[in-house]
Amino acid sequence: MEEFVVTPWEVHGAIDYFELVERFGTQLIDDELSKRLKKYIGDHQMLRRNIFYSHRDLNWILDKYEKGEKFVLYTGRGPSSNTHLGHLMPWFFTKDLQEAFDVKLYFQMTDDEKFLFNNELKLDDTRNLSYENALDIIALGFAPKRTKIFLDTEYANVLYKIAVEVAKRVTFSTAKAVFGFTNSTNIGSIFFTSMQSAPAFLESVLEKKNVPCLIPCAIDQDAHFRVCRDVAPILGYYKPAVVHCKLFPSLAGSDKMSASLPQTSIFTTDAPKTARKKVMNAFTGGAVSVKEQKEKGGNPDICSIYQYEYYLFEKDDDKMKELREKCKRGELMCGEHKQILADKIEKFLTAHQEKREKARDKIEDYMLRD
């Protein structure tokens, strides 16, 4: 079995998500917890399909909520590129959580991080990308009154103060062990995790009382919150709860969708025709010839088209099952399925891009500055 790597800055290999839960020391979302969440968020396909599948202290935060203590949501985006579909996935779930629990959401744009960890990007680039990415967040329909978006560099008057409180309690040894830093790592990258921890305590700082925080994020971000949770009690705050999703697959059929490979990622800013082309070029579980596929069927488990349906585009389980069966029986050819998905994506992008343009006028309603 190939060795796989999952850190906030590197994901490769065939990820075993159960193994990851062991490695990181998180908990699987079991049937009981899933049922408990269902009371609030309904029969959500991302829970049903174990896309959001792991957590830390989710039961605890529900206990708090049920006793009348509201939490805040906190999630984020590393603005290294335009938004792609993989980024939207946890945002959809976050929006559903926000509506279900009627809570505030802090949305962090880590323009500092993407600058510090990427030699190709200038701070102006990550700043501009933050604002471009914010348009996608707004286009999804997050409520402006309860949703506050901020850039690390623009909200530093507030965040840096919290970050140094965190940083004082994290040694280089810890950062090295958790993130795999070396002596060649730059000192901004070493410090950065403090900036990602800070928003977990933001509401508590602003409200001057301890407020629980729930962080929906992809599992590759967990390392930051392990550190954050260790520091929280020292600072007198609750440990943030976390709910983790799997990583959205690439059109190349392996690893996560990565903005550094634009041909295998669909960006929200792609022209619908461009997106269609990318889908048509995607890796599938098809056989070498149409003839062979009609005889032996396809393999949906390794097919990126199938994964796209499963993770995002086909919410109906019956239809999902039908797609799977038809593929396996050789009744649904890859070209045909690609057309089906491409239609859905074109339709989604056309509608999203319209909302995204309208978002330009609303952006100031969402931005948090000091």
Add this chain to the structure above:
Amino acid sequence: MEEFVVTPWEVHGAIDYFELVERFGTQLIDDELSKRLKKYIGDHQMLRRNIFYSHRDLNWILDKYEKGEKFVLYTGRGPSSNTHLGHLMPWFFTKDLQEAFDVKLYFQMTDDEKFLFNNELKLDDTRNLSYENALDIIALGFAPKRTKIFLDTEYANVLYKIAVEVAKRVTFSTAKAVFGFTNSTNIGSIFFTSMQSAPAFLESVLEKKNVPCLIPCAIDQDAHFRVCRDVAPILGYYKPAVVHCKLFPSLAGSDKMSASLPQTSIFTTDAPKTARKKVMNAFTGGAVSVKEQKEKGGNPDICSIYQYEYYLFEKDDDKMKELREKCKRGELMCGEHKQILADKIEKFLTAHQEKREKARDKIEDYMLRD
């Protein structure tokens, strides 16, 4: 010979200031440069007495100035305690530089640093101390229009952006080698040097053009500016020039005056009577008995009272020489000299504290925020 240590956070042993110039790779202020400075700042006792004695690129910045390119001054204060007389020493010189060259001064209060490097201090403490220390700066009479004071945590919207530009170009290896960090150092302390570098580029950033910067500081701060100067050309800025002073002696007759030993430091907030008591208890170069001292004389070179006169209180060289000779001939007893110095310090503190109280109403004229 005892090994001595000089870092921004640790000073001990008998400092050999010439050796330090070798260690740090700075330049001595030679007669020619001293003469050149004299044209602007006059016959300044801190140059005459080699209290400001070392530099980096001071000739270069004077060349620039003489060609019509004005520089900015940048100095700072680590707010770990109330201000003591040792802190005032370079500030007096900085003020004289500001007036001589008619230039802007940025005054950084590193409230983050003193919090990160000191387990006893909370961020609220270093913030409050910053404002207390700012009163002393204002009381010295810096011109409000040309002097801007800021706290790192309160000006982070501007500083953090510059700091990450610096931090991206400094590896942990470098920070470790320059500052002696270990794996147990906290990640905020590791990052901090970037925040101390940032103001060297502040005017360039705010004015959107390259502006030379001169940093007057005690020699123990040089490490930060070595790093800063290495990074400057990568960022497209001039390397800041630096002019270094020696460390103000303690009343215990060794090391530098340290706020952690309040009995051997005179604070600007000390009641004049308290200051007098501290002077009366100071370490001197006197003999074991009055009789012996009258016969053999005292040793001014190890005497803290003599050092105080030399560094700060007796500006007249002839009088200084007279004090020295009288001491060595056994004509000036320690008790008598202590009374003379205590009178001067009492007088200074009384006047300073009056100005310091008046400064409370002016503080907002000086503070830089964003």
